[in-house]
Amino acid sequence: MIEAVIFDIGNVLIEWNPERHYDRLMPEAERRAMFAEVDLHGMNDVIDRGGPFKETIYAFADRYPHWREAIRRWHDDWIEMASPEIPRSVRLMKALQAKGIPVFALTNFGIGTFDYAQGIYPFLTQFDRAYVSGHMGVIKPEARIYEMVEEDCGLSGGQLLFTDDRADNIFAAHERGWKTHLFEGPQGWAARLVGEGLLSEEEAA
CATH class of the missing domain: 3.40.50.1000 (HAD superfamily/HAD-like)
Known part of the structure; x- marks a missing residue:
């Protein structure tokens, strides 16, 4: 029972659709290239295991200077990815x-x-x-x-x-x-x- x-x-x-949000920010081909190069979902797993939210993302972003500002949006725009x-x-x-x-x-x-x-x-x-x-x-x-x-x-x-x-x-x-x-x-x-x-x-x- x-x-x-x-x-x-x-x-x-x-x-929960980060890809959809990034497609609003950049051409889809560019978003696909970023997600192929950068393990953003793996980064998110670190947070889901208890890692600090902003610090984890910003430190990760610094490892990829070309994508730094876009990666930081994972923190800055987070609620827009987790909606509606x-x-x-x-x-x-x-x-x-x-x-x-x-x-x-x-x-x-x-x-x-x-x-x-x-x-x-x-x-x-x-x-x-x-x-x-x-x-x-x-x-x-x-x-x-x-x-x-x-x-x-x-x-x-x-x-x-x-x-x-x-x-x-x-x-x-x-x-x-x-x-x-x-x-x-x-x-x-x-x-x-x-x-x-x-x-x-x-x-x-």
């Missing part, structure tokens, strides 16, 4: 909680960036439990982060239903016996919640 529902945040509750919210997903989160079903977050997110995002998106302060990689020192899909969730909440296996937009993160949770849903849009997630008997069609609308 499902005892808690776990939401990823990026591309589940809020959109996905309204139906937020409604589903609140509908579950209204029925007394605990909702947790399990997210790769930095300490500074999560604090920042909570100030912009109040619903990010409303989880029953928030498991944030920056505070945990480990990121998805590493097995340890899922173990830490189980140790903290006292639930495991089929007691947990987890949605995430990345197949590798879902696979790692599935390997631990969690119920999982690969998030490809709020419609499919709503249907899964209805199918599991957690929400009615009306509640999931």
Whole structure:
């Protein structure tokens, strides 16, 4: 029996698309060249493991003088990459909680960036439990982060239903016996919640 529902945040509750933002700043071909040369997502992983937000990005930018100013925008324009919210997903989160079903977050997110995002998106302060990689020192899909969730909440296996937009993160949770849903849009997630008997069609609308 499902005892808690776990939401990823990026591309589940809020959109996360750095490439789209950079395509507004520079020609697409130039953006592709930068992302091919510079491991910006690897840089972001450092932040998601607990590295300082601005210092990590600015130090990384200094290693690539040609791209320095553009890389710094990862910090300066961060909220524009982490937007907008996905309204139906937020409604589903609140509908579950209204029925007394605990909702947790399990997210790769930095300490500074999560604090920042909570100030912009109040619903990010409303989880029953928030498991944030920056505070945990480990990121998805590493097995340890899922173990830490189980140790903290006292639930495991089929007691947990987890949605995430990345197949590798879902696979790692599935390997631990969690119920999982690969998030490809709020419609499919709503249907899964209805199918599991957690929400009615009306509640999931």
